[in-house]
Amino acid sequence: MTNAVPSRLAPHLRQLEAESISIIREVTASFRTPVLLYSIGKDSSVVLHLAMKAFAPGKPPFPLLHIATGWDFRAMLEFRDRRIAELGYDLIVHTNPDGLAQGINPLTHGSQVHMSVMGTEALKQALDSHGFDAAIGGARRDEEKSRAKERVFSHRAPGHVWEPRGQRPELWGLYNTRIALRETMRVFPLSNWTEFDVWDYIAAENIPIVPLYYAAPRPIVRRSGMLIMRDDERMPLDPGEQVETMWVRFRTMGDWPLTAAHESRAETIDQVVAEIRVARVSERSGRLIDNDQDASMERKKREGYF
Amino acid sequence: MDRIVVHTEPPRSLLRFLTCGSVDDGKSTLIGRLLYDSRLIMEDTLNSLAKDSRKHGTVGEDIDLALLVDGLEAERQQGITIDVAYRFFGTPKRNFIVADTPGHEQYTRNMATGASNCELAIILADARKGVLTQTRRHTYICSLLGIRHVVLAVNKIDLVDFSEQTFDRIVGDWLTFASSLGFQTMVPIPLSARFGDNATQRSGNTPWYLGPTLIDHLEKVDVEGDTAAKPFRFPVQWVNRPHQDFRGFSGTVASGRVTLGDAVVVAASGRQSRVVRILGPDGDISGAAAGEAVTICLADEIDIARGDMLVPPTARPQVADQFAGHLLWMDEEAMLPGRQYMMRIGNLWTTASVTSIRHRVNVNTLEHQAARRLELNEIGVCNIEVKKPVPLDPYAENRTTGAFILVDRFSNRTAGAGMVDFVLRRATNIHHEDYPVDKLARATLDHQKPLVLWFTGLSGSGKSTIAKLIEQRLHRRGRHTYTLDGDNLRQGLNRDLGFTDADRVENIRRVGEVAKLFTDAGLIVLCSFISPFQAERQMVRDMFEPGEFVEIFVDTPIDECIRRDRKGLYAKARSGVIQNFTGITSPYEPPEQPDFHLRTAGTTAEELAEVVLRGVLPLIEG
Numbered sequence: 001m002t003n004a005v006p007s008r009l010a011p012h013l014r015q016l017e018a019e020s021i022s023i024i025r026e027v028t029a030s031f032r033t034p035v036l037l038y039s040i041g042k043d044s045s046v047v048l049h050l051a052m053k054a055f056a057p058g059k060p061p062f063p064l065l066h067i068a069t070g071w072d073f074r075a076m077l078e079f080r081d082r083r084i085a086e087l088g089y090d091l092i093v094h095t096n097p098d099g100l101a102q103g104i105n106p107l108t109h110g111s112q113v114h115m116s117v118m119g120t121e122a123l124k125q126a127l128d129s130h131g132f133d134a135a136i137g138g139a140r141r142d143e144e145k146s147r148a149k150e151r152v153f154s155h156r157a158p159g160h161v162w163e164p165r166g167q168r169p170e171l172w173g174l175y176n177t178r179i180a181l182r183e184t185m186r187v188f189p190l191s192n193w194t195e196f197d198v199w200d201y202i203a204a205e206n207i208p209i210v211p212l213y214y215a216a217p218r219p220i221v222r223r224s225g226m227l228i229m230r231d232d233e234r235m236p237l238d239p240g241e242q243v244e245t246m247w248v249r250f251r252t253m254g255d256w257p258l259t260a261a262h263e264s265r266a267e268t269i270d271q272v273v274a275e276i277r278v279a280r281v282s283e284r285s286g287r288l289i290d291n292d293q294d295a296s297m298e299r300k301k302r303e304g305y306f
Numbered sequence: 307m308d309r310i311v312v313h314t315e316p317p318r319s320l321l322r323f324l325t326c327g328s329v330d331d332g333k334s335t336l337i338g339r340l341l342y343d344s345r346l347i348m349e350d351t352l353n354s355l356a357k358d359s360r361k362h363g364t365v366g367e368d369i370d371l372a373l374l375v376d377g378l379e380a381e382r383q384q385g386i387t388i389d390v391a392y393r394f395f396g397t398p399k400r401n402f403i404v405a406d407t408p409g410h411e412q413y414t415r416n417m418a419t420g421a422s423n424c425e426l427a428i429i430l431a432d433a434r435k436g437v438l439t440q441t442r443r444h445t446y447i448c449s450l451l452g453i454r455h456v457v458l459a460v461n462k463i464d465l466v467d468f469s470e471q472t473f474d475r476i477v478g479d480w481l482t483f484a485s486s487l488g489f490q491t492m493v494p495i496p497l498s499a500r501f502g503d504n505a506t507q508r509s510g511n512t513p514w515y516l517g518p519t520l521i522d523h524l525e526k527v528d529v530e531g532d533t534a535a536k537p538f539r540f541p542v543q544w545v546n547r548p549h550q551d552f553r554g555f556s557g558t559v560a561s562g563r564v565t566l567g568d569a570v571v572v573a574a575s576g577r578q579s580r581v582v583r584i585l586g587p588d589g590d591i592s593g594a595a596a597g598e599a600v601t602i603c604l605a606d607e608i609d610i611a612r613g614d615m616l617v618p619p620t621a622r623p624q625v626a627d628q629f630a631g632h633l634l635w636m637d638e639e640a641m642l643p644g645r646q647y648m649m650r651i652g653n654l655w656t657t658a659s660v661t662s663i664r665h666r667v668n669v670n671t672l673e674h675q676a677a678r679r680l681e682l683n684e685i686g687v688c689n690i691e692v693k694k695p696v697p698l699d700p701y702a703e704n705r706t707t708g709a710f711i712l713v714d715r716f717s718n719r720t721a722g723a724g725m726v727d728f729v730l731r732r733a734t735n736i737h738h739e740d741y742p743v744d745k746l747a748r749a750t751l752d753h754q755k756p757l758v759l760w761f762t763g764l765s766g767s768g769k770s771t772i773a774k775l776i777e778q779r780l781h782r783r784g785r786h787t788y789t790l791d792g793d794n795l796r797q798g799l800n801r802d803l804g805f806t807d808a809d810r811v812e813n814i815r816r817v818g819e820v821a822k823l824f825t826d827a828g829l830i831v832l833c834s835f836i837s838p839f840q841a842e843r844q845m846v847r848d849m850f851e852p853g854e855f856v857e858i859f860v861d862t863p864i865d866e867c868i869r870r871d872r873k874g875l876y877a878k879a880r881s882g883v884i885q886n887f888t889g890i891t892s893p894y895e896p897p898e899q900p901d902f903h904l905r906t907a908g909t910t911a912e913e914l915a916e917v918v919l920r921g922v923l924p925l926i927e928g
Contacts, residue, residue, distance in 0.1 A: 012320035012401045014598075017587055021599040022543065022558045029544040029612055029653070053587045054556070054599070058548025141392045148391040148406075164389075168720040169415055169636055171422040172709045173558070174650050178718040192403055194394045 008204050016197055020047075020189040021054040022173065023152055024136065027187050028061055030177035031134035034187075035127070038064040038091070040076045041253035042209050043138030046198055047189055049207045051136075052087075063090035065126055065135070069118035070095060071106055071255035073231055079210045092130065096122035106257045107235060114255070124160050127184065134177075134185040142194045143283070152191045158182040195283055199276050203269045213272060215249040215264040226260035251276075251283045320401045321524060324420040324453075326444040327430025328409035332461045336430065336499035337393055337406055338371025340521065343506040344395045371500070390420045399525040409440055414447060414669060414683040415636040418723060421451035422709070425529035428457045428520070433466045433496070437479040439670045445480070446672060449487035450632060450685070450725070452705045455529055456484070458494040459520065463512065464501055470514040488702075491527060495520050533596040537621035538562030538570070539699070539707050541652035542614045546601050554585060554601035555610055557653070560706035562618075564602065565593040572608065573615040573697035574625055579604040613654030615697045615707070623697040623707060626729040630664065631701070633688045635680040637714060637721035642679050643688075643841070647721060651696055651710035658712065660688045665811070675886065676811040678841040680722075689730060701725035748828035752786050754926050756825035758850060759918070761834035762843060762897060763860035764889045765875055766867040768906050768914075769834035772860060775915035777832050785926060788824055789832045790817055805886070811842055818846035825854060830926060838894040856922060859900035860914075863907065864889045 009017065024047075027034045036051060038044050051060040066080060084091045096104075099117040106114040127135060141147050151167050153175045168176045179185055190198070202209060221228050221241050228235075229250075230243055235257055237243070248261035249272070266272045327333040393404040405420030407413070409430075421427065427448040431441050441458075448456055458480050466472045477494040484492060495504055496512050497520060503509030506521045518526070543557035564570070564581055571578045583603035584591050594600045602616065610616075617623060635641045641660060649658035664687040666677035680686045701708030712722035749756055759776065761769040770791070777787050792813070796803065800816055803809040814837055821831045837843050847855045867889065868876045879887030886892040897903075902921060904914045 014587075015320045018558060018597055018599040021587060025544045025556050025599075055546065055548070056585060056589075056601075057552055058546060142394045148393065149389045167389075169390075169419040169723070171419050171711060171720075171723045172706065173423075174709060174711045176650065176711060176713055176718070176720045178648065178713055180718060192392065192394075194396075194401075196396070197401075 010200070010204075013197060013201055013204065016193055017050065017053075017201070019173075019192065020050045023175075023187065023189040024051050024054045024060075026175055026177065027134050027136055027185075028055070030175075031185065033130070033132050034062045034134040034136065035065045035092075035130070035132040036060065036062055037123075037135050037137045038066050038080070039138065039253065040066065040072070040080050040210060041138065042198060042202060042213060043140065043190055045207050045209050046193075046201060047136060047138045049205060050189060059089065062136075063092055065092045065094065065130075065132075067119060067122045067126060068093050068095045069114070069122070069255050070100065071114075071118075071257060073210070073212055073229075073253070073256045073259075075212050076210050076253060079208075083208065092126065094122055094126035094129075096125060105234070106255055111258050115258075127160065132184070133179065134187055136187045136189060138190055139188045140190045140193050140195070140198070150188065150191065152188055153177060154186040154188065155179070156184045156186060160184060196276065199269075199273045203273050210253060212250045212253065214268070215247050215266050215271075217245045218248050218261065219243045220246040220248060220261065227262060228259075229256055229261055231256040251279075320403065321426065321527075321529060322403045322405065322424045323426040323428060323524065324405040324407055324417070324424045324448075325428045325430065326407050326409055326417055326420075326448070327428075327459075327461075328440060331409065331430040331432050332499045333406070333409065333430050335371045336428070336459065336461065336497075336505065337404055339499045339502060339505050340402075340404075341393065341395050342371055343502065343521075344397060390416050397521065397525055402524065409444065411440070411443065411669070412683055414443075414685075415634065415723075417444065417447050418451055418634050418636075421448055421453055422723070424451075424453060425531075426455040426457070426524070426527060427453045428459050430459045430461050431476060431480070433460050433463045433469075433472055433476065436472075436476045437483070441480065442483050442672075443669045445484045445487065446669060449484075449489065450634075452701060452725070454488070454490040454531070455527055456489050456492050457520065457523060458484075458492070459499075460494060460496045461499050463496040463503060464498040468496070468503075468509075468511040470512075473515075493517065493523055493527075495523070533561045534563055536561040536596075536704060537623075538564050538568075538616075538618050539623065539704065540564065540570075540602065540616040541654075541707070542610055542612055542616065543653050544612055545610065552603070553607075554583070554603045555616065556599075556601045558599045559594050559596050560652075561596045561704055563593055563595040564616075569619050570604070570616045571619045571622065572610055573617045573623055574695060575609070575614075577608040577610075578619060579606040579608050581605075613652065615652060617697070623699045624729045625695045625697050627692045627695045628661070628689065628730040629692075629698065629726050630687065630689050630728055630730055631710075631724045631726045632667075632685060633660065633680065633690070633712070633722050633724045634685045635682055635722050637719055638682055639714065639717075639721070640679040640681045641686075641712075641722060646715060647712040648715055649692060649710055649712055651692075651698060652707060654696055656696065657693045657715075658710075659691055661691045662689045664688060674809070676839065676842075678839050687727070688724075690724070698726050698729070700728055702727075745826045745828065748826075752828045754785055754828070754830065756828050756854065757830045757922065757926055758821050758825060758846075758855045759830070759832045759858060759922065760837070760843070760846065760855060761832070761858045761860055762837045762900075764862060764864060764867045764894055765836055765887075766870050766872060767860045767862035768911055769836075769860045771911045772858075772904065772915050772918070773832045773834045775911055776918055779915065779919055780830060780926075785830055786828065787830045787832060789834075790821060790824075792817075792835055795820075805884075811839075814842045814846065818849050821846070822849050825850065836888050836894070838888045838892065840895045840897070843897065853925065856902070856925070857897055857900045858902040858904060858918060859897045861896070861903060861905045866907065 096118050104114055104117045141150055151170050155166055155168060156162055219230050221230050221243055227248055247265055249264040249266060250261050266275045325333050325337060391406040393406055395402050405424055407417040407420035429444045460473055460476050473496045496515050497504040499505060503511055504519050508519055539560040541557055541560055542555045546554040546556050566581055568581045581602055582605045584594055585601040643660045643662055646657050646659050649656050663677045665674040666684055666686045668675055669685055677686055699707040708726040710724045711720055714721045761773050763769050777789055780787050800813055803813050817833055821833055824831045878884045879890040888894050902918055
């Protein structure tokens, strides 16, 4: 190799990194008003890290967008604000004002209604009001079966509708980025990464992530076999329930009443990676919204879920 | 500063491979097996798999591994795979990305999509059925898309009692076909995806098989190739100009390598400069090789934009606006020559059109056929014209700089995928030489105006009979004539041409050119050829000046032609001895506006010849 500084990355991660950087650059080169959807999770953190590399020595030439549902972990919001301040990037935070006025929440309306109104609807509002024509997200194909066929450049008809039959074949790296008026594109630079790859990369690159990914004593309520962290007083306790302090960590980020923790003592990135390596359940098992119904992800995608 | 590296395993590379085969071949089961045995299936996934197996499964009480990979609701219910799905698994030695593609003919585009990004292909064959048409199709498409490493997975070997003879016979059949397709490695493996034999574990049931297990082979096969040894190609993706003091060109090195100080030129403009800085993902580096995403700074302020290509001055790609290439059509709306499409080649968007289809490739037989259009999932060898010259390499030499897509200008659908074969050095550099004795001079001497009488119609319709009568009468009137006859030409000028539709198109093209020379010589040229396609007749007509080409449609109903069958050809065609026979197994497109429409029923050849003669004499005698 002719590299002056030997790369710390395993060859397959270097390949994935190069591919992702190329995809992110392609968005900037091909769209008028792209945006990076920043969900504050580990995958978003990796995409942000790749975007910084893609445009160095400049800054990423697009803003970040966070859809706040009102039920984000407080630790996520603190992490977000600290990170954005450090980097000096533009951040847009949007919450669905209609849903807020109606008091939509996951506890009384259920995960489906809540995510539909405060997640999917809110995202469409933000994309429409700013006129974003391409949104970069951190979704991966290995997350879920219906994601396995998702394109890197995923075409959305007017109204952000995902039509399985309208998706374009992607040959070589020759992405078809052409869209008509009112159509948009969702772009997934981490399409070919696995959960292992993401964690290995975070470890190798020392990428900051929300502390909730690391084990700590936290206030936990056991509900329907799930460990739910009671992040504030809005969640009433059912009879017989009590808050106990447990050593837990989270494998994915989301709204706190909808995101289950698991018991863990993994306090460092290396311990987390070791734990993931021997895990026997998939990361999405901690997401309450995915277990609602068979093929639920495909339905949500058709409706415009990220 | 080095932190403790977590993965203690040796560095792993990434292998992208595709699996092709029909659902019955056990393709999904094989992928499920690889995922299952590599312990990548999580407990909650297994639970839902057990639930699904009872609901949709096809293997009774066993867990149906295929359900691990069949994703979308629609296909789970129909039991077919209708798109390209990507799967991920790894072993301590290597990480794998699997492009899972459907095998039916109507999904050729999906298979090509999967293959375009892969280095290796697993082609499945059912041991009970052997090498089928579809096995050949899959093998061909893999080779067309530039895959150089193939595995023939002879699956369900358990259902033929692990028979060595059966395996050997299938492998022999396959090698006969596949050996000429340019693969670097061809590895046949007998296996059972359902029970795991030779997939991830060596099977005790096939003691006669001494080769690697599938996973062994996937871990060890060397697919690196020589992209780093090829000439440097850097398609500029984006110009990075964050502030006045920095101007860099971002992109991914397509092939070769670049080092600080290297001289580079912009392929299209020929402007030259020198590399003074290279930024990799972690900052400044002294060089970069194929596959790396970098930003390159040059010593001089030369004009470079997205779509340009940086190359070495000593090993430049060709820059051309016309080339021949294979085109796979992917859109419901057929490709029509002459229609404009958006083309993406490298990072350049431009417009392009197919000027002609040299032939269509039958993906099942590899036979060349004539075609006027390419339908969904069809592959053609085409001449393509680009609006402005673009840098390109033959796809066989470079899978990045030799690939392109065509996009419908109105729907923006990705309509075609193409691979450059070679640049066409067309007439642009050849200038016409004028001679003082020209067509008019020669015709004046002969006291006639040159003319082409083009007879089209089914075999046995009476074209030659009528043409002979007309020529005799013209001759008697002192006119200089010549007849171009298909059979006669095939003994000389066209003796290299067969009877495939593609060769027929070339046959007509040559006839047109010869007719043109003869009219230039001042002659009246009579041509009788079936010439079934409007496009070719139009092509010939376009070679001549207005009024110089007369189309004569000899219209005899097919039933009458079959009844006459003077040469016994219809009988052979109907029994299958002759293929692609016009009117039987190949279409005839009647002229929409022929100059003469001769309905032969209820009249004689003499009467019809008279009709034509009366009509053309004024043209000849002026």
